[in-house]
Amino acid sequence: MGESRLAVDIGGTFTDLVLETPSGTHEMKLLTTPEAPERAVLEGARAILAAAGCAPGDIALVVHGTTLATNALIERKGAPTALLTTEGFRDSVEMAYEHRFEQYDLSMQRPEPLVPRDLRLGVPERIAADGSVLLPLDEDALRATARTLRARGIGAVAVCFLHSFTNPAHERRAGAILAEEMPDAAITLSCEVAPEIREYERASTTIANAYVLPLMGRYLAALEAGLKDAGMGCPLLLMMSSGGVTTVDTAKRFPVRLVESGPAGGAILAQAVAAENGLDAVLAFDMGGTTAKLTLIDALEFQRSRSFEVARAYRFIQGSGLPVRIPVIELVEIGAGGGSIARVDALGRILVGPDSAGSVPGPACYGRGGTQPTVTDADAALGRLDPSRFAGGSIGLDVARAEAAVGSAIAGMAPRQGAVGIAEIVDETMANAARVHAVENGKDTAGRAMIAFGGAAPLHAARLAAKLGIAKVVVPVGAGVGSAHGFLRAPIAYEVVRSRHMRLDGFDAAMLNALFAEMRAEAEAVVRMGAPEATLTETRTGFMRYRGQGHEIAVALPARALTVDDAATLRAGFEAAYTALFGRVIPRLEVEAMTFALSLSAARALPSRAADPPPRAAPAAAGTRDVTDPATGATEPAAVHERTALAPGMALPGPALIVEDGTTTVVPRGMRARINALHQIVLETSA
Numbered sequence: 001m002g003e004s005r006l007a008v009d010i011g012g013t014f015t016d017l018v019l020e021t022p023s024g025t026h027e028m029k030l031l032t033t034p035e036a037p038e039r040a041v042l043e044g045a046r047a048i049l050a051a052a053g054c055a056p057g058d059i060a061l062v063v064h065g066t067t068l069a070t071n072a073l074i075e076r077k078g079a080p081t082a083l084l085t086t087e088g089f090r091d092s093v094e095m096a097y098e099h100r101f102e103q104y105d106l107s108m109q110r111p112e113p114l115v116p117r118d119l120r121l122g123v124p125e126r127i128a129a130d131g132s133v134l135l136p137l138d139e140d141a142l143r144a145t146a147r148t149l150r151a152r153g154i155g156a157v158a159v160c161f162l163h164s165f166t167n168p169a170h171e172r173r174a175g176a177i178l179a180e181e182m183p184d185a186a187i188t189l190s191c192e193v194a195p196e197i198r199e200y201e202r203a204s205t206t207i208a209n210a211y212v213l214p215l216m217g218r219y220l221a222a223l224e225a226g227l228k229d230a231g232m233g234c235p236l237l238l239m240m241s242s243g244g245v246t247t248v249d250t251a252k253r254f255p256v257r258l259v260e261s262g263p264a265g266g267a268i269l270a271q272a273v274a275a276e277n278g279l280d281a282v283l284a285f286d287m288g289g290t291t292a293k294l295t296l297i298d299a300l301e302f303q304r305s306r307s308f309e310v311a312r313a314y315r316f317i318q319g320s321g322l323p324v325r326i327p328v329i330e331l332v333e334i335g336a337g338g339g340s341i342a343r344v345d346a347l348g349r350i351l352v353g354p355d356s357a358g359s360v361p362g363p364a365c366y367g368r369g370g371t372q373p374t375v376t377d378a379d380a381a382l383g384r385l386d387p388s389r390f391a392g393g394s395i396g397l398d399v400a401r402a403e404a405a406v407g408s409a410i411a412g413m414a415p416r417q418g419a420v421g422i423a424e425i426v427d428e429t430m431a432n433a434a435r436v437h438a439v440e441n442g443k444d445t446a447g448r449a450m451i452a453f454g455g456a457a458p459l460h461a462a463r464l465a466a467k468l469g470i471a472k473v474v475v476p477v478g479a480g481v482g483s484a485h486g487f488l489r490a491p492i493a494y495e496v497v498r499s500r501h502m503r504l505d506g507f508d509a510a511m512l513n514a515l516f517a518e519m520r521a522e523a524e525a526v527v528r529m530g531a532p533e534a535t536l537t538e539t540r541t542g543f544m545r546y547r548g549q550g551h552e553i554a555v556a557l558p559a560r561a562l563t564v565d566d567a568a569t570l571r572a573g574f575e576a577a578y579t580a581l582f583g584r585v586i587p588r589l590e591v592e593a594m595t596f597a598l599s600l601s602a603a604r605a606l607p608s609r610a611a612d613p614p615p616r617a618a619p620a621a622a623g624t625r626d627v628t629d630p631a632t633g634a635t636e637p638a639a640v641h642e643r644t645a646l647a648p649g650m651a652l653p654g655p656a657l658i659v660e661d662g663t664t665t666v667v668p669r670g671m672r673a674r675i676n677a678l679h680q681i682v683l684e685t686s687a
Contacts, residue, residue, distance in 0.1 A: 013289025016481035056231030065239035065261035078211035087122030131167035146181035216255035244493025269486035303330035364405035377402035381419035453482025480662020493601030507567035534602035613648035
């Protein structure tokens with residue numbers, strides 16, 4: 001086995017590959033094949049190995065992230081799934097939160113559950129909130145139900161009994177019976193996938209996991225077999241939404257944890273770039289072909305969350321999607337990518353997204369049958385893109401088609417004017433999402449630095465930064481395939497969660513120590529499969545609230561044996577976290593913890609800050625291209641520079657375009673670009 005590593009990121013439009021060898025790094029971007037996602041992976045792997053002169057047997061590790069689970073949930077293309085729950089509670093997933101996420105829309109429709117009502121079946125059993133058995137599991141009734149489901153050809157079953165997070169005995173016995181009666185079905189137990197309080201989210205997560213489990217199992221098996229047939233018999237690791245990678249066996253059991261794998265890889269890259277540049281407050285900006293993702297990083301730490309909402313169906317409003325309780329890096333994701341479609345509404349306003357042209361048929365300028373204008377078409381019409389260099393030259397852009405599509409959809413404007421409108425709308429949409437996300441987390445965007453990656457981000461980063469009061473933008477090496485680069489930096493990690501209600505005035509250190517020991521053993525069993533000899537880093541979190549409140553906030557806990565004196569430690573941590581979010585504490589109110597999480601990862605040191613290189617003269621431009629600046633509407637020649645021709649210490653003023661295979665960095669008038677010691681592009685507002 002060699003020393004090379006391959007990372008693959010499947011997005012909605014492009015499949016990105018990064019090959020890291022002892023002699024250098026190679027990148028490739030090709031269109032995703034949605035009908036058979038593994039085909040683009042295997043074709044791209046063969047092509048990038050050939051281009052690098054690397055033998056398949058030289059690959060020591062493949063790290064993979066995919067949108068397949070996400071797309072299956074969004075497009076409702078998972079397996080026929082049944083839900084078995086405590087008798088009398090089968091409608092909890094349809095009742096959801098019992099509120100309207102859009103109060104004034106009389107025709108508002110809630111998202112349909114993944115499991116229709118006739119496949120949501122009650123089982124006689126009941127566990128109390130304290131874990132005691134109120135009604136024993138009726139095994140005969142369960143077997144009869146299982147035989148009925150088998151006769152109907154059900155391929156996946158989600159089991160979510162009431163209060164199984166305190167006592168999983170009934171669920172585990174039900175799982176064993178289902179395995180006997182339905183040996184070909186995929187079984188998901190809530191006590192394994194989401195053992196924590198809140199019935200609706202727990203059931204929704206369990207159903208989502210069961211729904212995509214057969215599909216992901218087949219895909220991962222086909223990918224493993226394809227890689228082995230291609231001569232890559234190395235381990236395959238999967239990127240998770242939490243920012244860690246895990247084994248393929250774990251991914252097959254809990255595919256719902258892969259839902260935000262791509263954006264998590266990008267956040268890992270941004271964290272490393274922030275460390276290399278000595279940046280304490282960062283906005284990571286990832287704009288691909290289908291969506292844009294924005295993540296806050298402070299003091300080299302992510303915002304983290306225990307919940308995420310998939311497939312928001314109503315203008316991306318919270319509450320209109322399917323909630324899943326999984327560890328995620330907190331981010332905001334909106335339908336604003338290169339493939340996002342632009343149109344004019346009944347009031348004559350330009351709208352962009354959230355729907356995307358994807359890879360099939362793609363933007364109009366791809367010449368693959370697309371006729372509606374997209375953000376990529378607008379960028380082409382503005383002169384930002386080199387038609388012969390897009391995606392490394394694998395896709396020739398037809399600028400005339402782009403202009404025609406923009407001109408036909410944005411009536412009454414010249415193509416460049418319409419393109420300015422599209423670019424401004426999508427940039428303002430992203431800026432507004434960033435502002436709201438920052439405010440919701442008690443932070444601001446002004447004064448931060450931006451790290452821009454993804455195929456479309458460097459095209460829009462400077463304008464977005466101006467809207468957000470950001471004066472510095474860093475475009476890392478390989479920005480066009482940034483998430484795949486992040487995969488290779490991610491640690492092997494796993495997170496375990498348990499719900500245990502505990503008031504701080506009744507703090508039980510022994511119970512918590514026993515709980516964390518159990519969680520550590522479960523997490524370590526997973527991590528050691530991929531990192532048997534690594535030093536492990538443990539992080540603990542408590543989700544706490546004032547007694548009587550409806551939701552908790554995350555509080556960092558010490559990763560050591562706790563004592564009775566730590567009740568004060570937990571209270572102090574809670575009050576600091578509460579003040580950061582709400583600006584105050586509430587006196588004389590008792591604090592309680594509801595859920596505890598333990599994350600275990602192979603130790604990974606962040607890079608140190610790189611020294612600034614001495615200044616040196618930049619080479620002459622390779623040419624010029626007329627580019628329209630959406631900020632002013634003015635069209636003027638921009639100097640075109642090949643990124644590979646720029647060395648550390650060089651600087652150049654805007655307007656300019658820095659061109660590479662995976663993307664193009666736009667340097668507008670009023671900004672200058674310099675190349676730092678790590679060959680990263682740093683855009684700064686001119687003095």
